[in-house]
Amino acid sequence: MRQDNGKKGEVYGFDGGKKVKGRKRHIVVDSQGFLIGVLVTEANASERLGAVVVLDEAKEKLSKLELIWVDSGYCGKNFANALKQVCGERVRVEVIERTAKMFERLPRRWIVERTFGWLNRFRRLSKDYEFYTQVSEAMIYGSLIRLMVKRLAS
Template sequence: MRHQLRQKLGRDEHSTVAIADSSSGEDNRKKRVVYGFDGGKKVKGRKRHIVVDSQGLLIRVLVTEANASERLGAVVVLHEAAKELSRLEVVWVDSGYSGENFAQAVKQVCGEQVRVEVIERTSKTFERLPKRWIVERFRGRQ
């Protein structure tokens, strides 16, 4: 369905851009197998690792314990979506994914041609970051 939507929008069915993000969600229901504590956000529950394309269309999602690593989750999701990301050139992420080890892991999973671009905030207050807003917009639809 994502390929059809992209074609209707006049886009190639395979995106050259991916945007990775994660969010922890509090879960007050009975504890299940996938459950943990995110110390950074002080939340018990689960963490969703998502990858969307340049149009904000979901490519893949992975649900883990809230204490799972953002970077590892993103690498797993990218690995699982490797076939759909065969033409990938760039992955946009926030500063939580910065670092050479993450960039190298992405290259191993997606190919040497892929580069990781960290989109950083310039102020402490809310600001809409054009490239990052695409994934934030997806999260708002959940």
């Protein structure tokens, strides 16, 4: 029997930058927005470390990968070097940065945001209902598999 301490599972944290508590979803998608890899971590986990881990887990699927588009939260030489160690020397990292303080649609960054929007259509993924992160990751895979199958069928 588990004690109810107000948390949903052991992987749970507070992200001071975004002022949210809970979990982060790190995803890797192709240029069409289809899921390649996913990792669910606590909210206070490093985004760069999460990206390296999810790319390491999905590296068999990324054998022909040459270019990775990331937002400004993933910039830096250390991150680029870590990706080269995980994905190989042929991979280069291109950072998509904002030029103005106001809203602008950035090229290529909207692909990941659209995928997160697709996930929010599913009631089970609209909030963090799961106790275990593995179940949360499985729900994300299942939801996006359903979307891909629907597109293949039409």
